[in-house]
Amino acid sequence: LRHADQSREPDELPALLERVSPDLARVLYRFRIPAQDSDDLLQELVVQFLENRRRVESPEAWLVGTFKFRCALYWRRRRRNLVEAIDGAILDELAGGSPARQEHDDLSRDLSRAIDELSERCRSFIRLRYGLGYENPEVAERLGYSKTGIRKISSRCLDALTDEILSIEPAMEAFENA
């Protein structure tokens, strides 16, 4: 990547940010970034700009464009954290995290309800992952997927399972107890 014109004077940061501020606010609004995280995201953007200033041809376009990327990434990462937390919790449970047999059976039954709602392809993937404890490369070999293919399928299936778990309605007896 050829560096941008380095003979010109670098734009003064305060003036640049003042100019671009309404656009950044619009990006924050469009991406519905929580107030408590918006300052951190903006600060990271400005630091990133300072680190890459030599390579940037149009600072305003770069700041706004990069901020859109970062906001999209913010949600993707939050989503991934949640999916990984759920995946990790299921793996812990199946590895014997819950000592009481009754609790373990309840969890397996509730989990099966969620899994039953998934597509056949995801059910096969989940059966091998949680049922037989296979890692992604083993699942890929068993189901005939490529290395990159299995990464995509794994991510889609775990996403779908997360959605199913979050949309579970309480069982009737829970209402009665309440």
Added chain:
Amino acid sequence: MLEANRDIACTLEGDVLSRFERGEAPPSERSRVLTHLLSGCGSCSDRLRPAASVRKFADPAPSIHRILSRVAEIELRLDAENATADELWRDFQKHPSPRQWTLLNNSARFNSLAFAERLLEAGLDAIYDDPHRALELNQMALVVAVRLDAHQYGRGAAEDLRGRIWARIANSHRASSNLPAADSALATAAELLQAGSGEPLAEAELWYFTASIRRAQRRLDEAMVAIRRSRRIYRLLRDQHLEGRSLLNQAMIHEIQGDLDSAVVCTRKALAQIDPKRDPKLCFAARHAFVWNLMCAGAAEEAQRELDALKPTYLENGDRMVILRMHWLEGRIRRLRGDRATAEASLRQALDGFISAEIPYEAATVALDLSVLFAESGRTHELKPLAAELVEVFQRLGVAREACAALLMFEAAARAEAVTLGFLSQLNDYLGRVRSQPGLVFSPKD
């Protein structure tokens, strides 16, 4: 009614759920939250769902002054780092390569993002003239990058830098005809950039290099998708020059697809966008590509006129590789115009240059152009030494066994004076494909 029941049933503490959502909960808490969610707690599911189904919050106005006060110190530090890197670089580039390695390996003063950037800039500069040196400079940048203290820079900056370096390494391998190594370096780059900050210039460049490598591998559909993605990002960032560079790459893909009209259109657009001050070598490459496309389209007279106009600039500013390509182009234009004697001289200059630069496949392709010229003029006896020379070069440079075997067949046919134009065309096509498929065997049809 249902919501009320759900609230009554919820017994999970808010901070436990927050830790779970951020991926920071310990296993015992994860298990508790999972059991709780599976029991159907609506309020907890609703709280997690914005992260699951994305985008549901109100906006704050950005507070520029607060942010400026927080980054003031970082800005001063980065300015100082840049000034030091400039100073170090001025001294560093005076040394020969082995001494540069010694300096890098023995001193921590080079360990900065700014110095790694200087190495990357020099690496890109060298790619036109000396791809092996470009690779070496990128490898030096990698040595610096892996030693960087990641906490000293912004989130994801170290991954971004390493990802960009691996992408440059991939491109250097491509430029020196090592496509398997290019492919593997590209995969490393993609993985690192995925873990990085999402900086769009780095992503656009990755797509750009992906297109170049897929083009060299003749995976042209993938190359086209990649180059369009890189163009889209450069357009979004309003970097006309780099979008022009992508357009030039797109023109080359069209050319290989045999769509010469689109190639000429893209090259014209690229020429209008590329800034000669920002990258004079790229500008040369674009002008060279334009003449090449005219030649491929059979417009020999126009191509010769354009080349004559360009020639002084080539000789004045062009790097070794660019000048070799100019001789190659000139030889082909002259052959097209029926001027065999001067065509031979130009092709011979290009061939000798590629051999001494150790760029085997380019050397072989030029040699085949020369062979066609000999075959057309009935000088089949001259194919023998040419074929023997090529075999020696391929074996010396350790080119894939199957490609060497194809050249041995060429040598045998030349010795038997049995080389035909059809055979040369098949060998040319084979050499284009074997670069990306090293196990491919040459089996000419009669």
